[in-house]
Amino acid sequence: MAKLLLHVCCAPCSGAIIEALDKEGVKPVVFFSNSNIVPREEYDLRLAECKRYCSKFGITVVEDDYDHAAWREAVKGFEHEPERGERCLRCFRYRLERAAKYAAQHGLDTLTTSLASSRWKDLEQVDAAGGFACGLFPGVRWWGNNWRKGGLQQRRSEIIKEQNFYNQTFCGCEFSKLK
Numbered sequence: 001m002a003k004l005l006l007h008v009c010c011a012p013c014s015g016a017i018i019e020a021l022d023k024e025g026v027k028p029v030v031f032f033s034n035s036n037i038v039p040r041e042e043y044d045l046r047l048a049e050c051k052r053y054c055s056k057f058g059i060t061v062v063e064d065d066y067d068h069a070a071w072r073e074a075v076k077g078f079e080h081e082p083e084r085g086e087r088c089l090r091c092f093r094y095r096l097e098r099a100a101k102y103a104a105q106h107g108l109d110t111l112t113t114s115l116a117s118s119r120w121k122d123l124e125q126v127d128a129a130g131g132f133a134c135g136l137f138p139g140v141r142w143w144g145n146n147w148r149k150g151g152l153q154q155r156r157s158e159i160i161k162e163q164n165f166y167n168q169t170f171c172g173c174e175f176s177k178l179k
């Protein structure tokens with residue numbers, strides 16, 4: 001069986017995925033790598049919700065270093081692109097590269113992400129970023145699954161209500177708040 005690293009962006013996006021994997025007997029390593037999120041209080045809140053949910057499945061969340069300045073460097077020059085534009089592609093790449101690196105360093109051979117579960121995200125961008133990231137670490141395979149299919153989109157909404165998740169109103173970075 002694959003040794004899976006699940007990159008999670010937040011509890012609402014990852015709830016149905018974790019439940020579906022659990023039903024299949026798969027216990028992934030959950031990796032919270034989201035230096036895009038500001039302010040820090042918002043980051044802490046999203047992380048706490050992920051930990052709360054994962055604890056129900058006996059899963060410990062691995063937290064990546066939080067470095068918003070490094071993330072800003074990664075999207076430099078593209079700050080004012082619209083959502084689903086070049087800034088978002090670079091944001092996905094930044095986070096998934098870090099996830100792929102962690103997987104490679106810890107003997108995990110497959111990477112997927114909850115980023116693909118939100119209808120606000122461009123699936124092709126997520127897939128391209130994941131493929132790019134895993135291409136840098138040959139022992140890690142990209143699993144570009146569409147986590148909206150198979151009833152998971154509906155289950156996502158149900159779990160948000162059941163768990164009374166904090167449900168954020170913006171994607172995460174300062175530019176996603178400028179509406």
Ligand code: SF4
Pocket residue numbers: 036037083084087088089091092171172173174175176
């Ligand atoms: S809008 Fe979301 S995906 Fe796009 S750069 Fe900001 S945090 Fe990243």
